[in-house]
Amino acid sequence: MSRCKWCGAIHPNSLTIHALIRFELQSDTLCFQCREKLECLNNQLTCRGCSRNQNKTDYCTDCLSWQKKYEGRLHTHEALYAYNDFASQIIEQFKFTGDCAIAELFAKEIKEYFKKMSQTAVIIPIPVSRESYCSRGFNQTELLLAVAGVTYRPVLENRYQLGRQSGKNRRQRLESPQPFAVEPCHDELIRGKAVVLVDDIYTTGRTIYHALDLILPMSPSNVQSFSLFR
Amino acid sequence: MGELTNLIGRDILLSELLAEYNETDLAGCTFRPAFQSARRRAKCGRCGSFTKLADTYPCICGNSCFYCRNCIQLGKVRACDKLVSFKTVDSFPEQSTPYLKWEGILSAQQEKASKEIVLSVREYTDRVVWAVTGAGKTEMLFRGLSEAMEAGKRVCVASPRIDVCLELAPRIQAAFPDIQIALLYGGEGAVYVYTQLVIATTHQLLRFREAFDVLIIDEIDAFPYYQNKGLYYASEKAVKKESSTIYLTATPDRKLQRRIAKNQIKASILPARYHGYPLPVPTIIREKDIFSKKEFSVSKAYKQIMTLISQGQTFLLFIPTIRLMDSILPTFRRLFSSIRFESVHSQDPLRKEKVEAMRNGELEFIITTTILERGVTFKNIDVIVLAADHDVYTEAALVQIAGRAGRSAAYPEGKVTFYLQEWTRSSKGAVRQIRQMNKRAAKKGLLL
Ligand SMILES: [Zn+2]
Ligand SMILES: [Zn+2]
Ligand SMILES: [Zn+2]
Numbered sequence A: 001m002s003r004c005k006w007c008g009a010i011h012p013n014s015l016t017i018h019a020l021i022r023f024e025l026q027s028d029t030l031c032f033q034c035r036e037k038l039e040c041l042n043n044q045l046t047c048r049g050c051s052r053n054q055n056k057t058d059y060c061t062d063c064l065s066w067q068k069k070y071e072g073r074l075h076t077h078e079a080l081y082a083y084n085d086f087a088s089q090i091i092e093q094f095k096f097t098g099d100c101a102i103a104e105l106f107a108k109e110i111k112e113y114f115k116k117m118s119q120t121a122v123i124i125p126i127p128v129s130r131e132s133y134c135s136r137g138f139n140q141t142e143l144l145l146a147v148a149g150v151t152y153r154p155v156l157e158n159r160y161q162l163g164r165q166s167g168k169n170r171r172q173r174l175e176s177p178q179p180f181a182v183e184p185c186h187d188e189l190i191r192g193k194a195v196v197l198v199d200d201i202y203t204t205g206r207t208i209y210h211a212l213d214l215i216l217p218m219s220p221s222n223v224q225s226f227s228l229f230r
Numbered sequence B: 001m002g003e004l005t006n007l008i009g010r011d012i013l014l015s016e017l018l019a020e021y022n023e024t025d026l027a028g029c030t031f032r033p034a035f036q037s038a039r040r041r042a043k044c045g046r047c048g049s050f051t052k053l054a055d056t057y058p059c060i061c062g063n064s065c066f067y068c069r070n071c072i073q074l075g076k077v078r079a080c081d082k083l084v085s086f087k088t089v090d091s092f093p094e095q096s097t098p099y100l101k102w103e104g105i106l107s108a109q110q111e112k113a114s115k116e117i118v119l120s121v122r123e124y125t126d127r128v129v130w131a132v133t134g135a136g137k138t139e140m141l142f143r144g145l146s147e148a149m150e151a152g153k154r155v156c157v158a159s160p161r162i163d164v165c166l167e168l169a170p171r172i173q174a175a176f177p178d179i180q181i182a183l184l185y186g187g188e189g190a191v192y193v194y195t196q197l198v199i200a201t202t203h204q205l206l207r208f209r210e211a212f213d214v215l216i217i218d219e220i221d222a223f224p225y226y227q228n229k230g231l232y233y234a235s236e237k238a239v240k241k242e243s244s245t246i247y248l249t250a251t252p253d254r255k256l257q258r259r260i261a262k263n264q265i266k267a268s269i270l271p272a273r274y275h276g277y278p279l280p281v282p283t284i285i286r287e288k289d290i291f292s293k294k295e296f297s298v299s300k301a302y303k304q305i306m307t308l309i310s311q312g313q314t315f316l317l318f319i320p321t322i323r324l325m326d327s328i329l330p331t332f333r334r335l336f337s338s339i340r341f342e343s344v345h346s347q348d349p350l351r352k353e354k355v356e357a358m359r360n361g362e363l364e365f366i367i368t369t370t371i372l373e374r375g376v377t378f379k380n381i382d383v384i385v386l387a388a389d390h391d392v393y394t395e396a397a398l399v400q401i402a403g404r405a406g407r408s409a410a411y412p413e414g415k416v417t418f419y420l421q422e423w424t425r426s427s428k429g430a431v432r433q434i435r436q437m438n439k440r441a442a443k444k445g446l447l448l
C-alpha cells in the first residue's frame, strides 16, 4: 500500500501491464482516481507541431501563424499531458502554494522522455522572473528536471520584472517583449548541438519562441522544445 | 502596521507576519522553530505531522529546506521559518448581561444537557454531547457560551465542515447580538481581528495556540479517523492548559463510544429527537450486484421506487460514488422519463438550487452521493441507500443518512431502506447504534 502524493488517499500498489512486462512492482505516485484525471497526450490525436489536443495531426492555427512569422521554420514541441482542470490545480499547488514535492509526481515520465535524447543534447529550462524566484524559492521547471535526474544548463536569464505570464490574457501574452537574455560566453556550449528548451506549460508558444530568438543565432544543430502540460 | 493584539493566542509564521510587522514590533512575542527534529523526521509545529529530514527542496532562504505538505494550504511551513505567538491575559469589552438574548425553550433532555455543558465550562472538564440527528444541538450550547463569555473566557466553536460553520454563525450571532464574532473558514477575504468568540473550521484551529478557555467542536465524526488524528492535534494545541473541550456528535466512532462506556470522558447522551418519535430503523433488503444488473427494472429497488412514486412519497436515493451515479443515470432517465427528479454530487454547482427545488415540492426524488448525508433536512422524506455495503459508507455516514428521515414532527415516521449484498461492519454498526439509541430513549421515557 502507498499514499497518493496528490490526494493523500491510501491505495494498493498498482500492477500495470507496463510493470508486468518489466517484472517490476513499483507503486504509482498517484492513486488510480487521480491518475485517471491526467490526460495523456501521446495516445491522442495532437498537432504535430505543438502537441495540442485536436482531432487531426496537422499543424494547428497557432503553429501555422508561428511558421509564417519564422519564414517556414517547422518547430517541434512535445508535451506529456493536456492542461485540463486537474493539471491547473496541480500547477497552482506546485508553483503558487510552493508544494515542491509535486515534482516527484512526474519524475518517472520526464526521465523517460529525456532518455531517448542524445547524450550531447543541451537541455535549457525557461527561467522565471526574479520576483517569482524570490517569493517561491525555486524555478518549477528546473525542479521538475532536477527531481527527474535530468542534467540541464540554465543558460537563459530573466532580466526583466514583467510580472507573471499567468496573469495575462492571450493577446497580452502574444505581444509581450523579449524577457530573456543570454551571455555570449555560452556560444561554445550551444554551437552545433541539439538543444531542448523546457517549460512547465506551453500556452501560446510566445515564451518558447522568445527563447528561440536568442538560441537560434547561436547556431545549434537543432532546437526543439518540451513541456509537461499543453 | 499590524496590531499585537491580533497575535494573542495565534500561531503564525514569521515569514507571513513580516509583510505587516517590523521585527521590533514583535519583540514581546514568543518564537518557536517551525519544526522539531527527531532522528530522521521532523514534526511540524503548526499541524503536528511528520516530514522526512531528507525531503529537502530549494528554499527562499537560499538553502535547501524541507517543508510540511500536510498543512500547506494554510501557507508553507519551511524548516527555516519560525512560529510566532503573543502571550498575554485575554481581555474583552464588557457587554450588558446576560450576554445571551435568546429566549427559546429547551426540551427536558436539552435542558439537562445544557446544564451539564455549563458545568463542564465552569469546571474546565471535557465532555461529549452525543445527540441523535434531529435532537436540536445548537440551542443547548447557548447557556454554556454565555456563562463562559460573561466570565471573560475566550471561546471557539469549530467544525470540520465549512457548511456547518456557515450555518452556525448567524444562529449564534442572533443569540448573542452584542458579541463580535470572527468567522474563519479559509475562503474569506476578511482581515483577522482578535475577538472573544471565534467560529472556525477545525483546519483554521491550526493557526491558534493556547488561545481558548472553551472549545466546542461540532460534527467531529464528519471525517474518517485518520483525518481525525489531525483534528485532535489541532484542538489540543488551540486550547489553554486549563480549558474545557466539548465534542458534539450524532455518531461517535467506536473508540469514543468505548471511552464513554468506560467513563473515561463525561458524556451527555440525547437519545430522542425533539419531537419524541423514535429514529427510523433501516429495513434491510438483500440485493446482489445492483449496479451490474442488465436491467435495473427487474430489481427489488426498482419496485420500491415505483411504489413510492405511485404513493406520491418523496425520497432521497443514495448512490456510493459519482462514477456509479453517472453509470446508472441514463437508465433512470429512460425508466423515469415522466418523473421529475435530479441528481446531486459534491462537484455539482447547482446543488443548492436542486435541494431547494426538492424542498419546494418540485421534485419526486433526488439521486445523491454522500454529499447530502448530513446538514440537509427535508420535511417529509423516505431514504433509500443502494449498495449500503459499499466501502464509502462508514457507520457514521449510514447513521447520518438514516437520520435524514422523519425529522419533522408532522411526518415523524419516514422509512429508511438499505439495499445490500452482505452485511458490513459499518452497516451492522449503524443499525445497532440506531436501535440502541431508541432503546435508551424508551428507557428514559423520552419517547411519546
Ligand atoms: Zn489520489
Ligand atoms: Zn500546434
Ligand atoms: Zn504542518
Ligand SMILES: [Zn+2]
Pocket: B059, B060, B061, B062, B063, B064, B065, B078, B079, B080, B081
Ligand atoms: Zn529555507
